[in-house]
Amino acid sequence: METDCTTPGPLPNGTRLLHIGPHKTGTTAIQGALFAAKETLPRYGAEFPAHSRHPMEAALAACARPAMMGDTAPTDRHWARLLKQVRATGGHTSVVSSEFFADAPDGATVERIVGQLGGDRVHILVTVRPLAKVMPSQWQQYVQNGLRMGYEDWLEHMLRKAPYEQPNPSFWHRHRHDRLVERWSRAVGPERVTVVVVDDRDRGGLLRTFESLLSLPAGLLRPVPDTANRSLTLAETEMLRNLNVEFRGNGLPDELYSRLVRNGAVMHMKNACSPTARDVRIATPRWALEAAAAIGAEAAERIEGMGVRLLGDPALLSAVPEQAEPEQAVPAKAGLVPDGARIAPEVAAQALYGALAAAASVPARPAQARGVHQTSSRELVRVLGHRCLKRLRRR
Known part of the structure; x- marks a missing residue:
């Protein structure tokens, strides 16, 4: 079995390499690097056929999974478009990468995806951390999709409360690596x-x-560089969780x-504000670290015995x-946040501005005059944002 992460043997020409993630394992870095080199890859017999850095809609449609909270649902049209682009690569080696393929719900879905991509030509790549x-990265990502549970409570549910599926059943479906x-x-x-196996100490190893x-x-x-994909700090995550x-x-x-x-709000805040050394990070309690390590050991042993290339x-x-420094190691409990994990005024301002700008970008529709109590929350926010930006521009 291969164990050298830096110099694996090349894949056969014409392979269709499907990188399935899962989430938080360097997928964004790979997708960004491949998309940036998209025009150069064909010189070396490789292709990145997706029309964007991350064909998320296509992957969600292929796996019959819903969109993120409030987003437009993907359709089979997205998946069919990506398949057409893959087939157009001919005899070149093509790469399709999306962490959402790890969400394929069952073996029948996996077999269908493999068959549609080329059957015997398909090679699966799994990146694991x-x-x-x-865990902390995935928790704050769930919060960005509407989760209201604090980190330590979430860890209790994921690690101690059978059947370990609530509030996020997708977590172990993705991250039980074996x-x-x-x-x-x-x-x-x-x-x-x-x-x-991704080694965070070697930042260029995966590339x-x-x-x-x-x-x-x-x-x-x-x-x-992709600031929009950075993780939130503890203060930012707690602000969003309370929202x-x-x-x-x-x-x-x-x-x-x-x-x-x-x-x-979140997208603009991440783009405009970078974490500093003063920001308190999301820290995992010792009991959870040990439980995670035990699960990781079992998963590693099983993977080693499967006959795959590792x-x-x-x-x-x-x-x-x-263990982290004491002042950095306080986990986020519901209603309890370390004194140092307070949102900076400039960060809060950028988040508020992002929400207002998003509201103002929606064209106002003509309507009859109505009172505040007759107007929907959505319209109120849009009108408020438009008026605030208009006054700021006048100033």
Whole structure:
């Protein structure tokens, strides 16, 4: 079994490499680097056929999964378009990458996806990280999609409360790595599955692995900065989580959340504000780190026995990280946030501005004069944002 993450043997020409993630394992970095090199790849017999950095809608449609909260539901048209682009690559090696393929609900769906992509030509690539690294990143991502539960409560449900499915059933479906590898291995055979254990200490390692698999020259794939994909700090996540509580408590529509909160306030805040050394990070309590390491050890042992190509050090999956500094190690409980984890005024201002700008970008529709109590929440927010921006421009 191969265990060298830097120099794996290249895939056969004409392979259709399907990178299924899962989430929080370097997928965005790979997608950004491949898309940036899209015009150069054909010189070396490789293609990145997607029309965007991340063909998320196509993957969701292929897996028959719903869109993110409030977003427009994907259709089969998205998946059919990507399949057409893959087929157009001919004898070149093509790469399709989306972490949402890890959400394929069952073996029948996996087999259908593999068959539509080319059957025997398909090779599956799974990137895995230690659960201790994944859990805080995944929690704050769930919060960005409307979750209202604090981090420590969420960990209790994921690790201690059987059947470990609430409030996010997708977590273990994605991140029980041995079961994920097993599902896809059954569809293509272990000889056509590569599992890469991502080592955060080697930031360029994953890019080099893709270069080797695709027979690309060293250094062709380069990191592409993407502030929109950064994780939230503890203070930012807690601000958003409390907003989610108010949002749900007042029964506002999901479409409003998608437009004004996730794609307005949060997106602008992440683009405009970078975390500093003073920001308190999301820290995982010791008991959860040890539980995650035990699950990682079991998953690593099972993957090693599956006969798939394993690149990297599987021992990383069972390592317990060093304990953080005391002032940095306080987890987020409901209603309890460390004193140092307070949102900075400029960050709050950028989030508010993002929401207002998103509201103002929606064209106002002519309507008869109505009182405030006769107007929907969505229209009130849009009108308020438009008026505020108009006054600011006048100043």
